[in-house]
Amino acid sequence: MNSILWIELVVGIIVSFTLLGIFIWGVKQGQFDDGKKMMNGLLNDSTEDLQDAVKKDEKVKDLREKKREKLQKKD
Amino acid sequence: MSLIACSHCHLEFDESLMINEPENKNLHFCCNGCQGVYHLLKDDGLDSFYEKVGKNKLAKPLAVGSDSSNFDMESFTTRYIKKTDEGFSRVDLIIEGIHCAACIWLNEKVLDQTAGIVEVNINFTNNKAKIIWDEDVIKLSQIIDKIRSIGYNAYPYDRTESEKKATKNKKDFFLRMSIAIFASMNIMMIDVAKYTGYFTGIDDEMLRIIHMAEFIFATPVLFYSGWIFFRGAYYGLKNKIINMDFLVSFGATLSYIYSLYVLFGGAGDSYFDSVAMIITFVLVGKYLEVLGKKSAVDTMDKIKSQIPLEATIIKNGGKKVVSLDEIKVDDIIEVKTGEKASVDGEVVSGFSSFDESSISGESLPVSKTTGDKIYSGTINTQAVIRYKAVKNYANSTLNNIVELLEDSLNSKPKIEDTTNEISKYFSIIILTLSLATFIAWYLYVGGFENSLIVAISVIIIACPCALALATPIASLIGISWLSQEGLLFKEAKFLETFAKIDAIVFDKTGTLTTGKLTVKKVPLSLTKKELNILYSLADSSTHPVSVAIKNYLEECFENLDIITLEEIEQLPSMGLQARYNNNVIFGGRLENNVEYQTTIYHFTINDKLLATFELEDKLREDAKSTVEYFKKQNIKTILCSGDNEQAVSSVAKEVGVDHYNAKMSPIAKADYIQSLKDSKKSVVMVGDGINDSLALSRANISIAMGNGADISIAISDIVILNDKLEGIKKSHYISQRTFKFIKQNLMISTVYNVLTIPIAMAGYIIPLVAALSMSLSSLLVVGNSLRIKNRKIDE
Numbered sequence: 001m002n003s004i005l006w007i008e009l010v011v012g013i014i015v016s017f018t019l020l021g022i023f024i025w026g027v028k029q030g031q032f033d034d035g036k037k038m039m040n041g042l043l044n045d046s047t048e049d050l051q052d053a054v055k056k057d058e059k060v061k062d063l064r065e066k067k068r069e070k071l072q073k074k075d
Numbered sequence: 076m077s078l079i080a081c082s083h084c085h086l087e088f089d090e091s092l093m094i095n096e097p098e099n100k101n102l103h104f105c106c107n108g109c110q111g112v113y114h115l116l117k118d119d120g121l122d123s124f125y126e127k128v129g130k131n132k133l134a135k136p137l138a139v140g141s142d143s144s145n146f147d148m149e150s151f152t153t154r155y156i157k158k159t160d161e162g163f164s165r166v167d168l169i170i171e172g173i174h175c176a177a178c179i180w181l182n183e184k185v186l187d188q189t190a191g192i193v194e195v196n197i198n199f200t201n202n203k204a205k206i207i208w209d210e211d212v213i214k215l216s217q218i219i220d221k222i223r224s225i226g227y228n229a230y231p232y233d234r235t236e237s238e239k240k241a242t243k244n245k246k247d248f249f250l251r252m253s254i255a256i257f258a259s260m261n262i263m264m265i266d267v268a269k270y271t272g273y274f275t276g277i278d279d280e281m282l283r284i285i286h287m288a289e290f291i292f293a294t295p296v297l298f299y300s301g302w303i304f305f306r307g308a309y310y311g312l313k314n315k316i317i318n319m320d321f322l323v324s325f326g327a328t329l330s331y332i333y334s335l336y337v338l339f340g341g342a343g344d345s346y347f348d349s350v351a352m353i354i355t356f357v358l359v360g361k362y363l364e365v366l367g368k369k370s371a372v373d374t375m376d377k378i379k380s381q382i383p384l385e386a387t388i389i390k391n392g393g394k395k396v397v398s399l400d401e402i403k404v405d406d407i408i409e410v411k412t413g414e415k416a417s418v419d420g421e422v423v424s425g426f427s428s429f430d431e432s433s434i435s436g437e438s439l440p441v442s443k444t445t446g447d448k449i450y451s452g453t454i455n456t457q458a459v460i461r462y463k464a465v466k467n468y469a470n471s472t473l474n475n476i477v478e479l480l481e482d483s484l485n486s487k488p489k490i491e492d493t494t495n496e497i498s499k500y501f502s503i504i505i506l507t508l509s510l511a512t513f514i515a516w517y518l519y520v521g522g523f524e525n526s527l528i529v530a531i532s533v534i535i536i537a538c539p540c541a542l543a544l545a546t547p548i549a550s551l552i553g554i555s556w557l558s559q560e561g562l563l564f565k566e567a568k569f570l571e572t573f574a575k576i577d578a579i580v581f582d583k584t585g586t587l588t589t590g591k592l593t594v595k596k597v598p599l600s601l602t603k604k605e606l607n608i609l610y611s612l613a614d615s616s617t618h619p620v621s622v623a624i625k626n627y628l629e630e631c632f633e634n635l636d637i638i639t640l641e642e643i644e645q646l647p648s649m650g651l652q653a654r655y656n657n658n659v660i661f662g663g664r665l666e667n668n669v670e671y672q673t674t675i676y677h678f679t680i681n682d683k684l685l686a687t688f689e690l691e692d693k694l695r696e697d698a699k700s701t702v703e704y705f706k707k708q709n710i711k712t713i714l715c716s717g718d719n720e721q722a723v724s725s726v727a728k729e730v731g732v733d734h735y736n737a738k739m740s741p742i743a744k745a746d747y748i749q750s751l752k753d754s755k756k757s758v759v760m761v762g763d764g765i766n767d768s769l770a771l772s773r774a775n776i777s778i779a780m781g782n783g784a785d786i787s788i789a790i791s792d793i794v795i796l797n798d799k800l801e802g803i804k805k806s807h808y809i810s811q812r813t814f815k816f817i818k819q820n821l822m823i824s825t826v827y828n829v830l831t832i833p834i835a836m837a838g839y840i841i842p843l844v845a846a847l848s849m850s851l852s853s854l855l856v857v858g859n860s861l862r863i864k865n866r867k868i869d870e
Contacts, residue, residue, distance in 0.1 A: 002280050009288050020257055027250050033242070036199035040176030048123065056187045063193055063209050067162050070211070 083109035084133040112226045121184055127177035143216040143223070146231075150385050150398045155231040156215070159207060163193050166215060167234045168204045169380050170197060172227040182227060189213065189221055201373040204229070230380035238376065241369045248303075248358075248365045255300035255355040258292040262348050265289055286338045289347035297331055301354040303361065322502040326534055327353050333531045374789040375481055382452075382473060386410075386417040389461065399468040406464045410455045418464045418471040422447045425460035428618075429453045433765040434472065434741060437584055437718055439592075439619055439674070452476070457645060476741055480769055480790075497821060501537075505832075509533040512836045520838075529838045536835040537828050545820035549860040553813030556864050561781075561797035562806045569792045573776050573807060574814035577756040579705050580748060580770070583716035583726055585763035586780060587702075587800070588692040592619050592674065594627035595689045601678075605685060608655055609678050611638045612662045616651055620676055621662070623690055650676070694729060697801040702730045704804045711756075715744050717766055744770035761803060762787055778803055816863050820856045827852040 032038055078087040082102045093103040094110055104110040116122050145151060157165045170182060179197050182204070186195040191212025197204040208218060222229050269277070269285050304327075307320030327350045334345035385396050389407040399417050402408065407423060410416055416429070428440035431453045440456050443449060449462045452473035468474055513530035517523065550567035557564055564570065584590050601609065606628065613625040614637055628635060640653040640660065650663010661679045674690040702712050714735040716723045727735035736747060748770050751758045760767070760774035768787045771777035779791035781798040788794055795802035 002284065005281070005284050009284055013288070013291055016257075016261060020254065023253065023257075024250065027246065027253065030246075032249060033246065034198045034200050037176065037179060037197075040179075040199065046123070052184070052187065059187075059190075060193050063163075063191070063212070064161060067209060067211075071162055 079103050081105040081109050083113045085128070085130065086132055108226060112224075115224060116181070119185070119188070121181060124177055124181045124184075127180055128175060129177075131175045131177070133174045133178070143219040145384065146216040146219050147214055148385070148396070150396070151231070154384070154398075155233065163207050164210050164215070165205065165207045167232055168206060168229040169232050169377055170202050170204050170222065170227055170229050173197070173199070173202045178227070181225060182222060185221060185225055186218065189218070192218065201376075203232070203373070203376070231384075232376045232380040238372050241372045245365050245369045248362045251300040251303065252355075252358050252362045255296045255351065255358050258296045258300075259351045259355040261292045262289050262351050265292075266348050283338070286334070286345045286347065289345060289351075290334070290338055293331065293334075293347035293351045296351045296354050297327055300358055301327060304354070304357070317499060317502050322505075323353055323357050325502075325506075326537075329531050329534050333528065377789060379477060382477065383415045383417050402464055402468055404464055404467055407461055408464055409459060409461050410449075411459050412455055412457060415454050416449045416451050416462070417473075418451050418468050419466040420449045420462040420464045422449060422460060422462045425458060427455050427457040427460040430456050434717065472740075476769055479742065479745065480772055497825075501828075505534060505537045508537075508832060508836065515836075516838070529836070532838075533832060533835045536831050545824055545856055546817050548857050549813050549816040549820055549863060552860050552863045553809055553816075557806060557809050560802070560805050560809070561795070561799075562802050562809075563794040563796055564806070565792050565794075569776055570810045570813045571817065572757065573759065573793070573810040575757055576710060576759050576776065576807075578711040578713060578751055579759045579761065579803075580713045580715050580751075580774070581702075581732070582760075582762035582764065582767050583714060583718055583723060584692060585782075586761055587698045587714065587726060587730055588694055590692060590763070592623040592690045593693055594623055594676075595691055597686070597688055599631075599686055601686060605678075605680065606632060607636045607638050608640070608660055608680070609662065609686070610635045611640055612643075612651055612653055612660055612678075615640065615643050615653070616645075620674060620690060621651070624662070624676055624688060627688070694726065695800050697799060697804075698730050701800045701804050702732055705807070706731070706733070708807070713751075715739050715747060715770070717741075717744075741766045741769045745773045748773045778806070812866070813863055816860055819859055823855050823859060824852060827855070 026032060077090050079090050079093060080087050081093070081104055083104060086105060088105045090103075093105060094107070096102045096104075096110075102113070104113065116124055155166055159165050173179060173182075176199060179199050182197055183195050186192050186206065191209045192206065193209060194207040195204065206218060208215070219229055265285055265288050269282070272282065272285075301324060304320045304324040308324045311317065311321055330346040331350045334347050334350070337345045383399070385398050386402055387394050387396055387409045388402065389395075389409060394409065402418050408417065408420060410427075412427075422443050422445050424445065426442070426444045428442050429449065431437065431441050431450065433452045433454075434450050443460065449460075450473075451468070451471040509530045512533050513526050516526035516529050520526065546567075550570055553570050554564050554567055581587050599606075610625065610628050613621045613628065615621075638655065640655050643651060643653040646652050646661075646663065649665070650661065653660045658680050659682070661682075662676065664675050665677045665679075665684075676688040676690060677684060678686040678688075705712050711734070712732040714723060714727045714730070714732045716726075716735075716737055717739055718737060720737040723735055723737035736743075739747065744767065748758055748760055752773070752775065757775045759776045759778060760770050761778045761780075762768075762771050763780040763782070764787060768790050771779065771787055771790050776793065777791040778793045778795060779787045781788070781794055781796045793806055795806075
């Protein structure tokens with residue numbers, strides 16, 4: 001009985017510290033810098049917003065590539 | 076008359092005033108701005124914005140007249156635009172008009188959809204935005220135009236070192252606090268099993284598992300989250316001060332060591348839970364202080380972003396745009412309508428009116444002609460004017476105010492904190508008692524280990540839980556009561572300072588008075604035609620006096636018509652002149668009538684005086700009763716204003732303040748507050764305008780009226796959201812009542828310690844007693860605090 005509890009303790013602590021690790025990563029990334037925005041994040045949680053996010057990523061990727069090419073040409 | 080909501084901003088207006096659309100009868104707009112933004116969003120497929128806004132009311136779209144091309148100027152680029160490692164451009168802006176999360180969403184979405192923009196991040200808390208874009212694709216002025224097209228506006232600001240430091244510090248505290256809360260919550264859950272076990276029975280092995288789990292969670296709390304207390308205690312000891320940090324770190328470390336001893340072999344109960352709780356509770360309080368400091372930095376950035384970037388100087392017959400630092404004394408500067416004067420000077424040519432509300436607080440524009448003084452930061456409201464610089468930018472009024480404000484925000488007056496004072500003595504007493512217990516046990520009972528455990532138990536039982544809770548719980552209840560009454564206290568510790576004030580300083584315009592000109596009732600014997608002429612003349616100007624006359628006529632008469640007047644002309648220092656069917660119409664103040672002390676408006680046709688209006692800035696209904704309340708409480712009431720002696724003395728007499736000062740500049744107001752503080756008085760300043768901001772920042776407690784200038788609201792400690800003076804009275808009453816309960820709570824925790832410490836010193840504290848008594852003391856404090864709201868304000 002007690003050995004099961006020891007195992008549960010170890011597993012529980014590993015899981016909770018992993019979650020904590022993810023949270024720390026989020027904080028360091030700046031995801032929690034803006035308290036008010038974070039609390040309202042749910043508003044931007046639609047499929048449409050996700051699609052926009054993908055489009056935006058593609059746009060930025062494109063801009064970065066063009067800029068790199070331009071800088072390389074200059075060199 | 077029925078009110079309906081605007082389809083864009085959701086503000087409610089009378090149905091007859093709304094702009095309706097024939098194609099869609101469900102759409103109603105309060106202005107063209109709202110209508111424009113609504114259709115723009117719809118066309119861009121961004122109408123889901125309205126779902127996100129919900130029932131929130133927005134501000135009306137900002138109508139920005141100024142040209143955005145100055146964002147592409149070289150002086151702007153050098154100062155505000157930085158290059159990223161990838162070769163893109165970056166600017167930091169403050170977005171004006173942000174109202175809710177949907178506003179952030181909309182701005183980010185519109186900019187994200189714009190070609191050439193790499194990254195947009197708008198912070199909701201401080202409305203600051205970081206924008207990265209590719210200059211080869213889009214110009215900054217185009218980005219600004221995009222923001223303006225949806226009804227918002229943007230100003231640049233310099234991201235200073237102090238902001239970077241404050242942001243880093245906030246993030247560091249947030250992480251430490253989050254880890255402490257996470258671990259404490261886990262420990263609390265484990266504690267349920269532990270304390271249930273005390274009553275139902277628990278075997279030693281099970282207890283060891285529980286202690287081990289608590290040990291794993293409490294360790295990062297003590298050494299990572301609690302690190303700042305060790306640091307604080309170290310610096311305190313270095314300066315020979317035993318502070319709250321010392322008590323917290325010392326108590327927590329001892330409890331931790333004792334619990335380690337219990338975990339690895341010793342008998343008894345561990346106190347890992349207490350370790351985590353103490354650190355977490357006190358850390359949350361510290362985090363709120365850090366947030367306060369960060370918001371002071373944000374406020375300064377907002378103020379600095381209002382400073383004009385450059386000025387037009389006249390040199391060798393031509394115009395040249397220069398940055399403010401390049402302006403020299405004797406340079407001739409041109410200020411166009413709507414622009415701000417950049418340095419102090421004297422008018423050399425032209426006639427115009429200047430909005431000097433940032434200096435005097437008065438909303439009436441002041442006429443300026445050759446030889447008159449111009450103050451930096453004041454706004455030209457009428458016509459192009461040229462003036463000679465008499466000071467450079469560094470010595471000008473605006474820069475002086477900004478620098479003084481920065482100094483006072485960085486060194487806010489020390490807030491009284493009874494808990495901190497008590498904890499200083501508390502720490503010394505507890506440590507002495509613990510040491511005495513150890514010596515007594517070692518000498519008279521014997522055994523090093525036994526004596527040490529009893530000595531440690533004295534510190535643990537005196538755990539400052541109830542002491543740490545005494546203030547926050549009562550404050551929390553006080554603050555929530557205040558917010559229900561529409562009174563916003565930015566930090567809980569202002570309750571104590573406000574409860575103990577000696578003097579209250581009021582501003583006049585907009586604080587004790589409504590700040591809006593109204594016409595005193597006068598008998599009018601004008602024909603319908605004359606009334607329409609007067610109405611049309613008043614309608615042709617946005618000057619506050621004309622607006623007041625127009626409002627008065629609308630109030631008293633029905634079916635007024637606008638007549639087309641010709642040759643409408645503004646006469647220097649007088650008023651408006653126009654022509655109608657070869658008749659000369661005049662509305663304003665006739666020069667020869669100087670005996671009037673209030674604002675006077677004469678209406679003449681062909682020099683024949685037809686009507687005289689007297690305008691006044693009315694006292695607020697509750698001004699007198701508020702002043703009376705503070706006088707009854709033996710608090711000195713003072714009126715300080717930038718207005719003339721006559722106007723200030725008449726208001727002072729009417730409301731019955733103890734003392735008044737007239738013609739005060741923003742710096743003079745601030746110096747006056749300082750002199751009161753120097754004479755050992757705790758001072759509250761109540762104001763609303765930009766001209767009050769310096770005085771507000773100097774006072775022990777500053778209160779802003781809800782409809783005041785953004786800057787004064789940002790600087791203030793308390794904001795009266797419903798804009799009623801009565802709010803100040805209520806705030807003071809609730810602060811006093813809350814403070815009374817804080818004192819009671821401190822007394823309860825002291826009594827608890829007086830009763831339990833002797834038991835601990837005698838060695839009678841068993842784990843169950845310790846656990847129960849700790850909870851009991853906290854419960855007593857919480858229960859007592861709940862009584863704060865038992866009495867109604869009117870009683």
